[in-house]
Amino acid sequence: MFSGIAGPLGKKRELLDEGFVRELHPQMFDRTWQWAGTLRQSNKNIGVDWTQVAVKLRDLLDNTRYQIENHVFNEDELTVRFHHQLVLIHAFPNGNGRHARLMADLLSTRLGGPRLTWGGASASLTPVGEIRDRYLVALRAADQGRMDGLIELARS
Ligand SMILES: Nc1ncnc2c1ncn2[C@@H]1O[C@H](COP(=O)(O)OP(=O)(O)O)[C@@H](O)[C@H]1O
Ligand SMILES: [Mg+2]
Numbered sequence: 001m002f003s004g005i006a007g008p009l010g011k012k013r014e015l016l017d018e019g020f021v022r023e024l025h026p027q028m029f030d031r032t033w034q035w036a037g038t039l040r041q042s043n044k045n046i047g048v049d050w051t052q053v054a055v056k057l058r059d060l061l062d063n064t065r066y067q068i069e070n071h072v073f074n075e076d077e078l079t080v081r082f083h084h085q086l087v088l089i090h091a092f093p094n095g096n097g098r099h100a101r102l103m104a105d106l107l108s109t110r111l112g113g114p115r116l117t118w119g120g121a122s123a124s125l126t127p128v129g130e131i132r133d134r135y136l137v138a139l140r141a142a143d144q145g146r147m148d149g150l151i152e153l154a155r156s
Contacts (some may be wrong), residue, residue: 015110016061018054021091027104029095040093045154047090056089067138075111079104084142097135098126104154116154 026037083104105115119131138149
C-alpha cells in the first residue's frame with residue numbers, strides 16, 4: 001500500500017517485509033549452512049509449531065508495522081519486543097538468535113535510534129558466558145511478559 005512512498009516510512013516497510021527477513025538469513029549464513037534462508041520444517045524445543053512459522057512471521061511483521069504507525073511502544077520497547085517474538089517463532093533451524101538480533105539492530109536504526117548493544121559493544125552474545133546467561137534469563141522473563149530486563153540488556 002505504501003510501497004511507492006520514498007523516505008523513512010518506505011524504508012521501514014521494506015525492512016519489515018517477509019522477503020527481507022528471509023533474505024537476511026542466507027546473507028549471514030550461506031557460507032555456513034547450505035539451507036540458510038529455508039524456513040524450519042520440524043519442531044524444536046523453542047519455537048512455534050513448524051507449520052505455523054510462515055503465518056506467525058507474517059503476523060509479527062504486520063503487528064510491528066501497526067505498532068510503529070500507531071506509536072504503541074517507544075522505539076526501544078518496540079524493537080526488543082520484535083526481537084523476542086522473532087526468536088520465539090524460531091523461523092529457521094539454526095541462527096535465529098543472531099538473525100533476530102541483527103534484525104532488531106536494523107529496525108532500531110531505521111527507527112532513527114542507535115544500534116542496540118546487547119550487553120556491551122565489545123562483548124559477544126554468541127559464546128557461552130556471563131552476558132549470554134543474562135540474555136537467556138532476560139528472554140525467559142520476556143516469555144512471561146516482563147520486558148524490562150531485555151530492554152535494559154539491549155541498551156547496556
Ligand atoms: N526462553 C527463550 N525465549 C525466547 N527465545 C529464546 C529462549 N531461549 C533461547 N532463545 C533464543 O534462541 C536462540 C538460540 O537459537 P538458535 O537458532 O540456535 O540461534 P543462534 O544459533 O544464533 O544462537 C538464542 O540466542 C535466543 O535468541
Ligand atoms: Mg544455534
